[in-house]
Amino acid sequence: MKLDESYLARRRFLCGMLGGGVAALGAGLAAPAVQYTGNFHPEPPPDFLELAPADSTLAPGTAKIVRYGQIPVLLLRPPGDRGQLRVFVATCTHLNCTVCYQPAENRIYCACHEGYYDVDGRVLAGPPPRPLQEFFQKVVHGRLIIALEREKLDKAS
């Protein structure tokens, strides 16, 4: 029995409509699904942080890493009598490894790709493209407050 040509046309139309509807349904479900699964807006870091007294009175030539939300923070007191406490984001500007302080050489070192910074956070050698991001500091009632943005620092009182 010879196939009626309109059979194919009808079938294609129906399957096309169904395919289009399923695609619309899929797109409508995919958008919220991607937002749900992606966790694109994780918890923002705190506006500011008050350092513990032990942390803000480090001995000269020593460093310590503390947490600022999920961000590692390098507290560094350079050697010498009047070294002011430096507070950096302890994330290398190259590919985000956590850096450390080398007291013997008085520099900050990233082991992942041999990046070197000085105690001011400026790049000395290696692949890092930018200096280390520094925190804003303020002393309030004898306590040291640090923040990533100057406006947020003013909120602390």
Next chain:
Amino acid sequence: MTKHRNLPSWEAIRAGAADWIGQRVDLAPLAAALQKKTVPIHRHSWIYLLGGGALFLFAFQVLTGVLLMLYYQPAELTAHESVERIMTQVPYGWLVRSMHAWGASLFIGLSGLHLLTVLFSRAYRRPRELTWLSGTLLLFLALGFGFSGYLLPWNELAYYATLVGSKIPTAIPLAGEFVVHWLRGGPQVSGDTITRFCAAHVLILPLAFAAVLLVHLALIQAQGMSLPLGLAAREVRDHRPFFSEFVLIDCGVWLLLLGLTATLAVFLPAELGVKADVLRPPPPGIKPEWYFLFLFQVLKHVPEPVGVALFAAGAAFLVAIPFLDRHAGRERASPRFTALLAVLLLAVLVLEAQAWLAPGMKRAAEQLRAPSYSLAGGAVSLALLWSVIGFLLYYLRQLLRENARVRKLYRCGAHDPP
């Protein structure tokens, strides 16, 4: 109609792909086996859709469950907090969790309805006893899903319900205490209970369910649909091929179930509750989820050992039904057995109603607050969803009619339409 010469048609692509696979593995016997099954169409054919609906809801639960597991943390310190995060911070987390909660109730409800229609149409009779056995096992596993999943949010309701529910096996002679300790992961319901209930809910039960489901589906595929007892052959209007026709009707039902679950989730989102405090004693009025209420109510009327014995007897009776109803095996109706089933069903319904109407635990009214949640936005999205569902249902129906028309056209011929 003119086509671009260099662009192959969909049919050509499909045929090419089938050819490519066919050269590497012989799918002809499988295709023949799948095409063999037909579905009888008669006054009561709607019952054949219930099992498929339950299957869809199971797949839906797996999908929403996987999404929830991306954020859920099964430990005493963070379980409730992670659910709170899902409900209030994760975009559309409230929707995923609410759909999972409603999906669970719908899944068990539809499975129960499927059980009832199988019972009253005697579909369990010979040669389908194995299908019945695997089906009752699936039901018990589904109840296990419900029980284990209920604890995971670690709110007061969940904690007390699990406390009471997991105490019931102590009535089992000799092994009772051991079973309870083994279930709970310790003498009390604790963080260890959360972890093992999560392992059961997410790994052990799904694997067991999938294995038994495969057996259940393979049997149905091989044996086809049973005709309700007493239905005469002349009452069967048509025999639809399962693949490519009845599956389309199944898909239509699944779309409706999807829409229903989404609608319930938007207008009646799941409750977060108060974090469980293991030191606080249970308050008056605790009740389990609706599908356990009739069991719970039995324990209010009789002492616990008697109640547990009744549960065991009930489960054994349910499993043994095909072997007890000897008339059905010989294609004869048994009004007495129908009466027995009706009485048991009535008893279950009365107990359920009694427990449902009893006042429950006092809980503060909750207001869902999440950046991605708004009732108006939800209503608009639901309107869009139902429009797309309506569109799909219309064209599914058209395709079904087209298939039926072509099938009747070719009924005289020995071959299927290409």
